[in-house]
Amino acid sequence: MKKKLNKPILVAGISISFILWFYDGFSQQILEIKEWGLLSTIFLGLGFWWRQGQKETTSKPLPVTSLTEESVKDIINQGELILNTLSTEAPDYDISFFKKQLNQLSLSFDRQQLTIALAGDKKVGKTTLKDKLLSQNIFNDISFIEVESLFKEVEMPEIKADLILLLITGDLTNSHWEFLQKCNQNYQRFILVFNKKDQYIPEERVLILEQVQQKLKSMITPSDVIAISASPQSLKVREHEENGTIREWIEAQLPEIDPLSDRLKLIVELERKMLVWGSLWREAMSLKKDVKANLNNIRRDCALPIIEKYQWIAAASAFANPVAALDLLAAAAISSQLVIDLGVIYKQKLSFSQGRVLSGIIGKSIVQLGLVELSTQTISSVLKNNAITYVAGGTVQAISAAYLTRLAGLSLVEHFQDQDVDSTVVKEIDLKQFPQKIKKVFEKNKRTALVKNFIQQTLPRLSN
Numbered sequence: 001m002k003k004k005l006n007k008p009i010l011v012a013g014i015s016i017s018f019i020l021w022f023y024d025g026f027s028q029q030i031l032e033i034k035e036w037g038l039l040s041t042i043f044l045g046l047g048f049w050w051r052q053g054q055k056e057t058t059s060k061p062l063p064v065t066s067l068t069e070e071s072v073k074d075i076i077n078q079g080e081l082i083l084n085t086l087s088t089e090a091p092d093y094d095i096s097f098f099k100k101q102l103n104q105l106s107l108s109f110d111r112q113q114l115t116i117a118l119a120g121d122k123k124v125g126k127t128t129l130k131d132k133l134l135s136q137n138i139f140n141d142i143s144f145i146e147v148e149s150l151f152k153e154v155e156m157p158e159i160k161a162d163l164i165l166l167l168i169t170g171d172l173t174n175s176h177w178e179f180l181q182k183c184n185q186n187y188q189r190f191i192l193v194f195n196k197k198d199q200y201i202p203e204e205r206v207l208i209l210e211q212v213q214q215k216l217k218s219m220i221t222p223s224d225v226i227a228i229s230a231s232p233q234s235l236k237v238r239e240h241e242e243n244g245t246i247r248e249w250i251e252a253q254l255p256e257i258d259p260l261s262d263r264l265k266l267i268v269e270l271e272r273k274m275l276v277w278g279s280l281w282r283e284a285m286s287l288k289k290d291v292k293a294n295l296n297n298i299r300r301d302c303a304l305p306i307i308e309k310y311q312w313i314a315a316a317s318a319f320a321n322p323v324a325a326l327d328l329l330a331a332a333a334i335s336s337q338l339v340i341d342l343g344v345i346y347k348q349k350l351s352f353s354q355g356r357v358l359s360g361i362i363g364k365s366i367v368q369l370g371l372v373e374l375s376t377q378t379i380s381s382v383l384k385n386n387a388i389t390y391v392a393g394g395t396v397q398a399i400s401a402a403y404l405t406r407l408a409g410l411s412l413v414e415h416f417q418d419q420d421v422d423s424t425v426v427k428e429i430d431l432k433q434f435p436q437k438i439k440k441v442f443e444k445n446k447r448t449a450l451v452k453n454f455i456q457q458t459l460p461r462l463s464n
């Protein structure tokens with residue numbers, strides 16, 4: 001992917017930094033003014049983005065009300081759109097698998113067969129309940145699956161079911177609550193089943209049921225919280241006879257699952273379409289995510305050489321012009337062009353001024369996070385401790401400028417990856433999240449071995 005671009009910002013940035021360096025020879029104070037100047041420019045830019053950002057909804061809460069056929073089709077279309085972009089940008093890439101999956105989804109809107117999953121902690125009665133439901137022979141076109149030890153994993157397993165019965169035998173724990181919230185956000189219909197109610201006295205049962213209904217009332221109606229006993233324990237009955245003898249016997253208890261089966265029958269009858277749409281929505285979202293991840297990998301392969309190119313430019317200009325504050329200025333100027341070049345790869349049509357403002361935000365975040373000092377220190381100590389002998393004046397600054405440029409570039413890649421794949425309108429940068437992205441990239445790249453490797457790659461470039 002070769003893109004032709006004019007580089008006025010880059011040239012301007014480097015020349016400004018040289019002019020300032022020249023002035024610096026005369027007056028140290030000017031340098032301070034320049035630093036303030038840089039910061040105020042960044043602040044102005046920030047203000048601009050902030051104003052622009054007012055319209056943006058940062059973390060859009062998913063609508064938890066009803067899903068429509070249209071909205072599911074919309075996600076499938078978005079997946080197809082990303083797939084088309086992928087095949088345009090990488091014509092040799094085999095997209096047949098994704099194409100087949102997306103087609104399959106479009107054909108599944110009339111699916112009649114449903115899957116109901118029984119989930120919950122260990123030994124809550126999942127198998128027992130499943131067998132009891134099956135033995136009723138009333139759910140012909142429904143398959144029941146059991147999900148093992150749901151809450152042991154750190155990552156919640158993905159359950160492929162149209163409806164989930166979450167079984168508990170007492171209190172609703174935090175992990176249950178988090179799981180149900182996730183279900184809710186993903187249009188995953190569920191019913192809360194309070195099993196083994198025979199283990200409580202009637203007063204306690206009512207209390208538990210009411211508490212759970214209350215806790216879940218923002219997500220489901222009270223009639224979706226159902227108390228049952230799939231296999232109640234037998235009771236020991238003791239009878240005192242008139243003649244003073246005591247008679248004891250064991251009395252088996254009948255299972256009580258009818259309230260649940262009745263509710264299931266009703267849901268299947270009234271909500272079948274909605275249950276299928278929910279599953280299709282989740283599958284389409286997951287496919288779309290996979291397709292996007294593939295596209296992002298391809299784009300990243302194109303982005304890395306560009307970031308490298310700017311790294312070496314930053315290193316060379318900082319090496320020739322070794323004043324710490326000026327290096328920063330040069331790095332900021334260079335990254336405006338980097339922003340625009342990367343934007344081209346990620347189909348983010350950035351105007352000139354948008355590129356400059358974005359690079360200002362990156363510069364500000366880097367300064368605020370203390371990464372200039374941190375990377376300079378790490379680089380100096382690696383140079384000292386690894387018997388790297390070629391340490392001419394400006395070397396540390398040059399490597400730092402290259403390193404910071406790389407951080408800026410990789411953070412931008414993270415940012416662009418989260419945007420729409422082919423946007424005509426560039427969304428404003430999320431000011432809260434962007435420093436987090438830089439931090440994440442820095443954490444990944446700060447290991448001494450990586451820095452050492454980076455230094456070894458940069459040094460030969462400085463001697464050319």
Ligand SMILES: Nc1nc2c(ncn2[C@@H]2O[C@H](COP(=O)(O)OP(=O)(O)OP(=O)(O)O)[C@@H](O)[C@H]2O)c(=O)[nH]1
Binds near residue numbers: 123197
């Ligand atoms: N008292 C009482 N015991 C029950 C009830 N339902 C199931 N059990 C008992 O609970 C135990 C576990 O039942 P399972 O159906 O194997 O539970 P599970 O969730 O499938 O267990 P795992 O698959 O091992 O996690 C068994 O001894 C059942 O007899 C009930 O309503 N009341």
Ligand SMILES: [Mg+2]
Binds near residue numbers: 126128
């Ligand atoms: Mg089981």
